[in-house]
Amino acid sequence: MNMLFKIPRIFKIYRVGIKSMGSLIDLPKVKSVDQCLKGLINGKLDAQGTSSLDIGCGSIPRNPFNAELAYGIDIRDNSSGKIKCADLSVEPIPFEDNAFDYITAFDILEHIPRVIYAPNRRFPFVELMNEIWRTLKPNGYFLSHTPVYPYSAIHSDPTHVNVIAHDTFTSYFDDVQRGAKIYGFTGSFRVVSQHIKTPHLISILQKIA
Secondary structure, three states: HHHHHHHHHHHHHHHHHHHHHHHHOOOOOOOOOHHHHHHOOOOOOOOOEOOOOOOOOOOOOOOOOOOEEEEEEEEOOOOOOOOOOOOOOOOOOOOOOOOOEEEEEEHHHHHHHHEEEEEOEEOHHHHHHHHHHHHHEEEEEEEEEEOOOOHHHHOOOOOOOOEEOHHHHHHOOOOOOHHHHOOOOOEEEEEEEEEEEEEEEEEEEOOOO
16 A cells, blocks of 8 residues: 555656656767867867866866866865865955956866755855856856756765756756756856766856956
8 A cells, every 4th residue: 555655656757767868868978078169269269368167176276178277265274376275165266356267167066065054044055156157257157067956966966965967057047047046156158068067967158247
């Protein structure tokens, strides 16, 4: 009797999972980040005089856009003058407005809480997206590389607290729907492209003034 009661719920969960996976099938598959940037770097981007910020960089900032200057932010202290220490779950990006041509986030957004109470309610993920928009130059690019639902990698790490879906950026942080506006999002991004590098979603967004 109990099993019969659970069958409709199990089927619903399965159906939602299949639908979500189906939405990923429509996205182009790549084996590297370089494949996603090929069209931008070849003919559109000029590295001379440009700067890039890699958030959650560890000891060495990534620089896939081949910017002339590469900076980083990490939660751990670092002696390098180009890497600043900050906890982006509760602190702003420690750089001035319109500072960077490119910002990258490799496997960090899934660690940023969606909602916290400390002591007042805040939306750290939305706040970080505001900070990324603030510190990017007009028409600058943001690259996100994060596990995507429904792959198990989004849940397997116990420090993952933010679930990114295929339509998180296109529905909440884009320049059309801007669904996150009700949570305090003040920026606007054009979603340039999205690719799947299993189990990751690679999203490239452009700051719209």
